[in-house]
Amino acid sequence: MSESIGFLLNDTARLFRRAFNARTRDSGITALQWRVLSYLSRHPGIRQGPLADIIEVEPITLSRMIDRLEEAGLAERRADPTDRRAWLLHLTPLAEPLLDDLRRTGRAVVAEATEGLSDAERDELAALVERVRANLSRRECLKEKETL
Amino acid sequence: MSESIGFLLNDTARLFRRAFNARTRDSGITALQWRVLSYLSRHPGIRQGPLADIIEVEPITLSRMIDRLEEAGLAERRADPTDRRAWLLHLTPLAEPLLDDLRRTGRAVVAEATEGLSDAERDELAALVERVRANLSRRECLKEKETL
DNA sequence: CACATATAATAGCAATTGCTACTAAACACA
DNA sequence: TGTGTTTAGTAGCAATTGCTATTATATGTG
Numbered sequence: 008m009s010e011s012i013g014f015l016l017n018d019t020a021r022l023f024r025r026a027f028n029a030r031t032r033d034s035g036i037t038a039l040q041w042r043v044l045s046y047l048s049r050h051p052g053i054r055q056g057p058l059a060d061i062i063e064v065e066p067i068t069l070s071r072m073i074d075r076l077e078e079a080g081l082a083e084r085r086a087d088p089t090d091r092r093a094w095l096l097h098l099t100p101l102a103e104p105l106l107d108d109l110r111r112t113g114r115a116v117v118a119e120a121t122e123g124l125s126d127a128e129r130d131e132l133a134a135l136v137e138r139v140r141a142n143l144s145r146r147e148c149l150k151e152k153e154t155l
Numbered sequence: 156m157s158e159s160i161g162f163l164l165n166d167t168a169r170l171f172r173r174a175f176n177a178r179t180r181d182s183g184i185t186a187l188q189w190r191v192l193s194y195l196s197r198h199p200g201i202r203q204g205p206l207a208d209i210i211e212v213e214p215i216t217l218s219r220m221i222d223r224l225e226e227a228g229l230a231e232r233r234a235d236p237t238d239r240r241a242w243l244l245h246l247t248p249l250a251e252p253l254l255d256d257l258r259r260t261g262r263a264v265v266a267e268a269t270e271g272l273s274d275a276e277r278d279e280l281a282a283l284v285e286r287v288r289a290n291l292s293r294r295e296c297l298k299e300k301e302t303l
Numbered sequence: 304c305a306c307a308t309a310t311a312a313t314a315g316c317a318a319t320t321g322c323t324a325c326t327a328a329a330c331a332c333a
Numbered sequence: 334t335g336t337g338t339t340t341a342g343t344a345g346c347a348a349t350t351g352c353t354a355t356t357a358t359a360t361g362t363g
Contacts, residue, residue, distance in 0.1 A: 011261060011265055012265060012268070012269065012277070012280065012281050012284070013171045013175070013186070013261065013264060013265055013268070014190055015281060015284050015285060015288065016164060016167055016168045016171055016284060017168045017171060017172065017186065017187075017190075018210070018211050018288055019164055019168070019284055019287055019288040019291065020164045020165045020167070020168035020169075021168075021211050021212075022211060022288060022291035022292060023161045023164060023165060023291065024165065025211075025291075026291055027161070037319090038161070038165065039165075039319095042162055042165075054341075054342095055341075055342065056340085056341060056342080062166070063166050063169050063170060063173075064169075064320080064321090065320080065321055065322085066341080066342065066343090067320085067321070067322090067342080067343065067344085068319080068320055068321070070341095070342065070343060071319080071320085071343090072319090075318095075319095087341095090328075090329070090340090090341080091327085091328060091329085092326095092327065092328045092329070092340070092341045092342065093328095093340090093341055093342080094341085094342080113159060113161065116161060117159055117160060117161055119290060119291065120160070120161070120287045120290050120291050121160065121287060121290070122290050123286065123290065124283070124286060124287075128283060129160070131279065131283065132160065132280070132283040132284070132287070133160050133163060135272070135276060135279065135280040135283070136160070136163050136164060136167055136280070136284075137163060138271065138272060139167055139268045139269060139272075139280070140163065140166055140167040140170060142267060142268050142269070142270050142271065143167065143170035143171065143173075143174055143267065143268050144170060185349090187349095202311075202312095203311075203312065204310085204311060204312080212350080212351090213350075213351055213352085214311075214312070214313085215312080215313065215314085215350085215351070215352090216349080216350055216351070218311095218312065218313060219313090219349080219350085220349090223348095223349095235311095238310090238311075238358075238359070239311095239357080239358060239359085240310070240311040240312065240356095240357060240358045240359075241310090241311055241312075241358095242311085242312080
């Protein structure tokens with residue numbers, strides 16, 4: 008009579024976001040915004056569409072997240088010289104010190120969350136969740152093809 | 156250079172919700188609403204506050220979810236004879252056939268998500284995520300006490 | 304009893320998200 | 334070149350969420 012793994016994952020993810028947001032309320036950065044900043048710091052110059060795919064939100068949702076990050080002076084859109092419809096996303100220098108803080112916070116939350124798990128168990132957890140994510144991600148793609 | 160378990164859990168949970176919502180778009184029931192219905196079917200008569208705690212949302216959020224379920228004729232508030240501030244939550248008979256459908260959908264989504272995992276791996280996954288959830292949940296409680 | 308404090312639920316507001324429809328630009332191909 | 338299709342991104346709208354403040358009721362204490 009245990010709960011479904013779907014409920015369990017959703018609850019846990021919500022608690023993760025809540026723990027993170029509670030620690031970063033001052034900076035006004037949410038868990039999802041941080042995700043974008045973190046990705047951009049490692050892969051500058053990506054377009055909006057592919058980044059929306061990567062973080063698994065709708066393109067319009069990412070578009071408005073970038074609006075807010077631009078307003079906050081943390082990110083910027085640069086024209087793509089090869090395609091006038093597209094924007095290339097970059098961080099501003101202002102984002103770097105903030106990212107350092109956020110990384111520390113992220114590590115702290117993960118440390119809390121995985122307290123009592125051995126290194127092997129953490130690896131096992133990540134591997135299993137990744138397989139579930141891949142299953143659901145693949146399904147999504149198949150569904151899109153079906154509708155063609 | 157792997158991604159944090161926090162990001163991974165959030166992505167996977169979002170994909171779960173998306174897969175579920177895509178299959179139930181006709182019925183207009185979301186993954187979180189289903190969660191409420193499912194809990195009420197097994198534990199009728201709970202108050203709003205405790206149920207909000209259980210599904211880990213704010214009380215006001217649950218209150219408005221119940222508003223919608225009442226409008227849809229699926230749930231109802233009954234006065235608590237021992238406390239005139241409180242409501243006791245119940246499902247209506249209308250909810251039962253819907254719940255059967257939703258359970259089938261839920262099982263199908265979980266089957267997709269855990270495709271390729273052995274029974275032992277599914278148990279292991281659930282056990283590990285549950286430990287993470289418990290860590291974060293416990294922390295939440297501690298934090299509330301700190302603020303007193 | 305009087306009065307302070309705590310609790311259950313809700314209203315107002317602002318922020319975020321996604322669905323749908325749309326614009327502009329690129330591409331395909333006769 | 335012309336024309337139809339696809340792609341990148343965005344605006345409008347409705348729905349949902351959480352923070353803060355508020356109402357009504359319950360409980361504790363002198």
